Amino acid sequence: MKSMDNIKNTNSKDETTASISANEAGAVVMAVKVDDLTVAYNYKPVLWDIDLEIPEGVLMAIVGPNGAGKSTLIKAILGILKPIAGSVSIYGKPYHKQRSHVAYVPQKGSVDWDFPTVALDVVMMGTYGSLGWIKRPGVKEKKAALEALEKVGMLPFKNRQISQLSGGQQQRIFLARALVQDASIYFMDEPFQGVDATTEIAIINILKELRKAGKTVVVVHHDLQTVPEYFDWVTFLNVKKIATGPVKDIFNDDNLTKTYGINYKVSVQK
Amino acid sequence: MNLQDYFSLVFSDYTLRTITFGTAILGAVTGMLGSFAVLRKQSLLGDAISHAALPGIALAFLITGAKDTNTLLLGALVSGLVGTFWIRGIVTKTHLKSDTALGLILSLFFGFGMLLLTFIQKQPNANQAGLDKYLFGQAATLVESDVWLMAIVTGICLIVMLLFWKEFKLLLFDPDYTKTLGFNTKFIDILITTFIVLAIVLGLQTVGVVLMSAMLLAPAAAARQWTNSLGTMVFLAAIFGAFSGVFGTAISASQDNLSTGPVIVIVASVFVIFSFVFSPGRGLLFRQIRFIKNRRDLEFQKTLAFMYHIAETHEDISHPHTIKILNNFQGFTRKTLQKLADKNYVTLDGAMWSLTEEGFETAANLYNQNFKKHE
Numbered sequence A: 001m002k003s004m005d006n007i008k009n010t011n012s013k014d015e016t017t018a019s020i021s022a023n024e025a026g027a028v029v030m031a032v033k034v035d036d037l038t039v040a041y042n043y044k045p046v047l048w049d050i051d052l053e054i055p056e057g058v059l060m061a062i063v064g065p066n067g068a069g070k071s072t073l074i075k076a077i078l079g080i081l082k083p084i085a086g087s088v089s090i091y092g093k094p095y096h097k098q099r100s101h102v103a104y105v106p107q108k109g110s111v112d113w114d115f116p117t118v119a120l121d122v123v124m125m126g127t128y129g130s131l132g133w134i135k136r137p138g139v140k141e142k143k144a145a146l147e148a149l150e151k152v153g154m155l156p157f158k159n160r161q162i163s164q165l166s167g168g169q170q171q172r173i174f175l176a177r178a179l180v181q182d183a184s185i186y187f188m189d190e191p192f193q194g195v196d197a198t199t200e201i202a203i204i205n206i207l208k209e210l211r212k213a214g215k216t217v218v219v220v221h222h223d224l225q226t227v228p229e230y231f232d233w234v235t236f237l238n239v240k241k242i243a244t245g246p247v248k249d250i251f252n253d254d255n256l257t258k259t260y261g262i263n264y265k266v267s268v269q270k
Numbered sequence B: 001m002n003l004q005d006y007f008s009l010v011f012s013d014y015t016l017r018t019i020t021f022g023t024a025i026l027g028a029v030t031g032m033l034g035s036f037a038v039l040r041k042q043s044l045l046g047d048a049i050s051h052a053a054l055p056g057i058a059l060a061f062l063i064t065g066a067k068d069t070n071t072l073l074l075g076a077l078v079s080g081l082v083g084t085f086w087i088r089g090i091v092t093k094t095h096l097k098s099d100t101a102l103g104l105i106l107s108l109f110f111g112f113g114m115l116l117l118t119f120i121q122k123q124p125n126a127n128q129a130g131l132d133k134y135l136f137g138q139a140a141t142l143v144e145s146d147v148w149l150m151a152i153v154t155g156i157c158l159i160v161m162l163l164f165w166k167e168f169k170l171l172l173f174d175p176d177y178t179k180t181l182g183f184n185t186k187f188i189d190i191l192i193t194t195f196i197v198l199a200i201v202l203g204l205q206t207v208g209v210v211l212m213s214a215m216l217l218a219p220a221a222a223a224r225q226w227t228n229s230l231g232t233m234v235f236l237a238a239i240f241g242a243f244s245g246v247f248g249t250a251i252s253a254s255q256d257n258l259s260t261g262p263v264i265v266i267v268a269s270v271f272v273i274f275s276f277v278f279s280p281g282r283g284l285l286f287r288q289i290r291f292i293k294n295r296r297d298l299e300f301q302k303t304l305a306f307m308y309h310i311a312e313t314h315e316d317i318s319h320p321h322t323i324k325i326l327n328n329f330q331g332f333t334r335k336t337l338q339k340l341a342d343k344n345y346v347t348l349d350g351a352m353w354s355l356t357e358e359g360f361e362t363a364a365n366l367y368n369q370n371f372k373k374h375e
């Protein structure tokens, strides 16, 4: 929560964000900027007119009920889905120009884990983007993949068929694959899904390390209890954006109730 | 002709050699590409493509009046591609599920194709007979130029596959992620699909519209059972496909009346059944064996643990007890007891048993070991 300490004025959103990561000129550095984003799968939009700014260097949670559009938001930012309106920019440029700066950890259930391959191979996929077309991964890429496996504590499983990994281990493989990308912004869709307490701590430590290295990390998160402990920034989402800002300022009963519909009492104290 | 005659003839008889080569190459290329279809869960795609090719054959005949294979297959290719990309369009533009789209296109094109075939058959044209061979295929009509065409397409397919191996693998495993890395997934997808269409069209003459999809799926499904590596799977599928082609041709050539296409498909299916039962990793048989073995091990350990608890209560761990005590305990069998004795964990003396020093140690460590194993 170090970055929280230098926030002087929490009343104005602009001034708040400015203190997060201002360059010498005093201007805010926005890692991600989403303007008027509207996304629909069928006719009814699942995301409505989203405006969102993610300052550089934050560790942000995106919270909201099932079906709120959290995964959809990430997919739209990453260009996997085409929005029906609105735009997204990464460091001021459209996503397709900034790919090398962005890494993605999809929801674990989005792939078939019975695919015939081993853990190391999946992690290597993180290097494919920088390799580009046709070029094969070599010694350098393998080394990077092994390092990432080591970081998530999965080195002993490098040659394990991926269907024979536990859910938490599969999650760590996905995390390692994103780490290999060596990006500036990380989008993670429920990286804590189905992991035990030890793994959760291991993962959050990695995320905090990323933040310390100046990276921006955006995480879809379901466990409201741990939001204040893990994250310094939060976005409430339920089809529309309810609120976004420092956890310290906006993580309260009011926003939770607006997002989750029910009268929510945060049992967590700040 | 029996099978032996076949294998001695295959090197001298020109026709037989041509057919054998043709079916082998066909089996290899469909097996290879079939792996991609199976892993993308597009098992129905092959069926839809081959059925979609039928009206193309009929139309090509109607337009050109020629019955030469290449013209007809070109027609098949065009209508196969149209059908395939129509399916893609339906899936991306509407919210129909892909199997619905596949089924729709399959029936629509096949129905139209059959209509055209009936129409052609009614025409007073001496040239029309034999178009229906594309329904079930007729390997006997393969000539050398057909085989060359197959070989060239297979060669190109192989080169493209090796070139884009990394991209193919990535797309097969995680299409969304592939997109975020900046690869044009549409291009990779079209590349794979086009080759699948090509392979299917090449097989129409030999195996026919109706059974073609089995050539695509069977070798790949069999290969999946034996390996956990994509490369090995594709390679094995090609081998299985080629063997199905050769054996199918051999069997049908040695039994005068059997048509080659269906026999090839049956041989390929035998590969599938065999693989599903006997493959070591995923096969039913080995799974059953593993299950029984695990249960035995468990019985063995449970009995030992039970004995340990009894022996524990005595000063002298090797104090003899009656075997009858063990009857209270459910996991116990005579066989387990004998096995414990064989391992020197217990000594048996008539109706009495006693734990040995070694048995006691092992039993004491049982739980620890189990615990460690699961860590």
Ligand SMILES: Nc1ncnc2c1ncn2[C@@H]1O[C@H](COP(=O)(O)OP(=O)(O)OP(=O)(O)O)[C@@H](O)[C@H]1O
Binding pocket: A041, A042, A046, A064, A065, A066, A067, A068, A069, A070, A071, A072, A073
């Ligand atoms: N491929 C799809 N086709 C049609 N509708 C979809 C599709 N994917 C998601 N939706 C719908 O869009 C809405 C938002 O889905 P999304 O997956 O973004 O929710 P989420 O917030 O990530 O939920 P969860 O917490 O369950 O992961 C849901 O109502 C869902 O039913």
Ligand SMILES: [Mg+2]
Binding pocket: A070, A071, A072, A107, A189
């Ligand atoms: Mg989601």
